[in-house]
Amino acid sequence: MLNYILRRVMTAIPTLLIVTVMVFAVQRMLPGDPALVLAGEERDPQVIEFIRDRYRLNDPVPVQYVAWLGQVVQGNLGQSFRTRQPVTQLILQKLPVTVELSLLAMLFALAIAIPTGVIAAVRKGTAADYVSTIAALSGLSLPNFWMGIMLILVVSVQWKLLPASGFVPLNEGVWPNLQRMIMPAFVLGTGLAAVLMRQMRSSMLEVLKQDYVRTAQAKGLARFLVVTRHALRNALIPVITILGLQLGGLLSGAVLTEQVFTIPGFGKLVIDAVFNRDYAVVQGIVLFTATAYIVINLLVDVAYALANPKIQMR
Amino acid sequence: MATLTTASTSAPARTTSLWRRSLTSLSRKPLAMVSLLIIVLFILVAVFAPQLAPYGPAQADFLQVRKAPSAAHLLGTDDVGRDVLSRLIFGARASLTAGAISVIIAMILGVPLGLIAGFYHGFVSELIMRFTDALLSFPFLILAVALAAAFGPSLTNAMVAIGIASAPTFVRLTRGQVLAVRSEDYVQAATASGAGDFGILTRHVLPNSLAPLIVQGTLTIASAIIAESSLSFLGLGVQPPTPSWGGMLNVAKNFMNQAPWMAIWPGLAIFITVLAFNLFGDGVRDALDPRD
Numbered sequence: 001m002l003n004y005i006l007r008r009v010m011t012a013i014p015t016l017l018i019v020t021v022m023v024f025a026v027q028r029m030l031p032g033d034p035a036l037v038l039a040g041e042e043r044d045p046q047v048i049e050f051i052r053d054r055y056r057l058n059d060p061v062p063v064q065y066v067a068w069l070g071q072v073v074q075g076n077l078g079q080s081f082r083t084r085q086p087v088t089q090l091i092l093q094k095l096p097v098t099v100e101l102s103l104l105a106m107l108f109a110l111a112i113a114i115p116t117g118v119i120a121a122v123r124k125g126t127a128a129d130y131v132s133t134i135a136a137l138s139g140l141s142l143p144n145f146w147m148g149i150m151l152i153l154v155v156s157v158q159w160k161l162l163p164a165s166g167f168v169p170l171n172e173g174v175w176p177n178l179q180r181m182i183m184p185a186f187v188l189g190t191g192l193a194a195v196l197m198r199q200m201r202s203s204m205l206e207v208l209k210q211d212y213v214r215t216a217q218a219k220g221l222a223r224f225l226v227v228t229r230h231a232l233r234n235a236l237i238p239v240i241t242i243l244g245l246q247l248g249g250l251l252s253g254a255v256l257t258e259q260v261f262t263i264p265g266f267g268k269l270v271i272d273a274v275f276n277r278d279y280a281v282v283q284g285i286v287l288f289t290a291t292a293y294i295v296i297n298l299l300v301d302v303a304y305a306l307a308n309p310k311i312q313m314r
Numbered sequence: 315m316a317t318l319t320t321a322s323t324s325a326p327a328r329t330t331s332l333w334r335r336s337l338t339s340l341s342r343k344p345l346a347m348v349s350l351l352i353i354v355l356f357i358l359v360a361v362f363a364p365q366l367a368p369y370g371p372a373q374a375d376f377l378q379v380r381k382a383p384s385a386a387h388l389l390g391t392d393d394v395g396r397d398v399l400s401r402l403i404f405g406a407r408a409s410l411t412a413g414a415i416s417v418i419i420a421m422i423l424g425v426p427l428g429l430i431a432g433f434y435h436g437f438v439s440e441l442i443m444r445f446t447d448a449l450l451s452f453p454f455l456i457l458a459v460a461l462a463a464a465f466g467p468s469l470t471n472a473m474v475a476i477g478i479a480s481a482p483t484f485v486r487l488t489r490g491q492v493l494a495v496r497s498e499d500y501v502q503a504a505t506a507s508g509a510g511d512f513g514i515l516t517r518h519v520l521p522n523s524l525a526p527l528i529v530q531g532t533l534t535i536a537s538a539i540i541a542e543s544s545l546s547f548l549g550l551g552v553q554p555p556t557p558s559w560g561g562m563l564n565v566a567k568n569f570m571n572q573a574p575w576m577a578i579w580p581g582l583a584i585f586i587t588v589l590a591f592n593l594f595g596d597g598v599r600d601a602l603d604p605r606d
Binding site: 016271 | 444445447448449451452453454455456457459460461463464536540543544547548549550560563566567570571574577578580581584585588589592593596
């Protein structure tokens with residue numbers, strides 16, 4: 001077991017290192033002298049020289065990389081050119097909003113995907129299967145920012161049921177918070193629901209062919225019980241894996257959803273940073289998301305290995 | 315992202331008949347054929363935009379600002395009095411170009427790297443795969459946003475960014491195909507008869523890996539069109555006044571109370587185009603799957 005975890009960690013480390021090299025390289029490729037950017041309005045050569053010295057900009061690039069990496073490992077992602085706030089602090093401030101949005105989106109996605117996927121598999125080849133397959137493909141094809149705009153148009157502008165945009169922190173009231181999160185979470189969840197539904201359907205079809213399902217059926221267990229009690233549990237495993245892999249998709253979607261509903265989360269932070277040319281924040285976010293993705297998938301793999309010893313053999 | 319597909323490969327002798335059989339099978343799928351028709355229609359609209367559009371895409375009329383759909387402006391006008399239908403027609407150009415060019419970039423980058431990573435063992439192959447893993451760990455849109463921001467916002471840069479962000483899928487897919495094909499008898503025979511690596515890769519390995527690449531290519535066009543419209547919606551793709559569906563939605567979201575028609579049509583156009591590519595891709599996948 002320990003061997004497997006070690007092996008898995010050892011493959012994640014080079015990937016993480018390459019991620020840092022890529023982020024650092026792109027930072028270097030950006031037009032403009034970083035010292036001048038940091039100096040802002042200040043054009044005094046002495047100040048610029050001081051900045052060069054302080055940020056080791058006179059050192060050879062590999063030395064700069066190692067120094068930068070040393071800082072990153074300690075959780076220091078630099079500071080915002082604009083607000084002078086540490087990037088790590090900015091990210092940690094905005095992260096809870098996006099995490100809440102993503103968790104709610106996952107709930108929506110699972111609530112849609114599991115029943116429809118199961119029904120499509122159990123009723124394979126019927127109209128129900130056909131309709132849910134088309135619905136899933138439609139969900140994949142729907143640009144989520146447009147869906148957000150349409151929902152605002154109908155639910156907020158026409159029906160006046162929910163606020164069109166904005167954000168209220170959870171600690172200032174659960175209901176006001178949820179009122180503003182329902183639509184964005186639903187919008188963010190639909191694309192994911194489509195992916196999960198397709199996976200649910202195909203893994204359910206696989207499981208329904210298994211011997212133990214046939215045995216359960218042969219001993220006279222009701223079809224409903226066979227599906228929910230025996231098949232579903234095993235069919236869910238690949239669905240959960242896909243959920244882990246879709247984390248990046250959720251974060252990408254959050255960028256757009258937060259923009260449409262003006263939610264002050266992670267996605268809004270990156271877009272604002274891009275338009276303010278606040279590259280330190282952009283780099284920090286890119287590095288943070290990639291690292292989070294690698295670490296979460298590593299944890300998912302390890303959790304699986306713990307749950308299912310057969311995986312370690314592969 | 316669209317899902318990866320793997321189809322088993324066949325010996326070269328059977329290739330032609332397999333392709334023909336797949337085409338016949340594809341032509342019998344009504345959903346795929348309707349999708350193809352829609353795609354062709356949209357391409358024709360993009361090509362003949364100047365002939366089809368009733369007005370110029372940038373022709374503003376300040377006396378006709380935010381007018382609801384009427385006989386003169388079938389889909390209404392926008393915030394500066396431009397005809398929404400005309401902008402929609404011209405906007406097809408950005409979306410379809412972005413879909414096609416991004417996929418070409420992704421394939422030009424991804425396929426050769428996948429071939430090398432699959433055919434050779436050792437350090438280079440390992441390095442390519444670690445780079446691919448690293449690229450895959452960046453959330454697609456955040457990577458595209460960061461690249462588009464670094465290169466500067468424009469359609470060309472958006473296409474390059476989407477192409478780079480989509481390339482890892484092709485590296486993985488090609489490598490998987492090569493690994494499956496390289497142990498086949500005909501590849502072994504070619505090696506034994508002294509064929510060079512380049513010849514084996516281009517003459518034997520690549521043609522037998524084409525089917526899943528075509529499927530993935532079609533599905534990636536769909537995701538690239540969404541990505542381009544997302545970047546344009548964020549202001550990082552096509553720059554105004556050039557029309558693009560995403561850019562039109564970016565403006566429309568500010569006038570939802572006053573001019574809802576501005577927001578409906580561009581989104582519908584993106585949806586229909588992307589759905590058509592996804593349905594067509596699905597159809598091609600089924601048609602090329604020899605197990606059926």
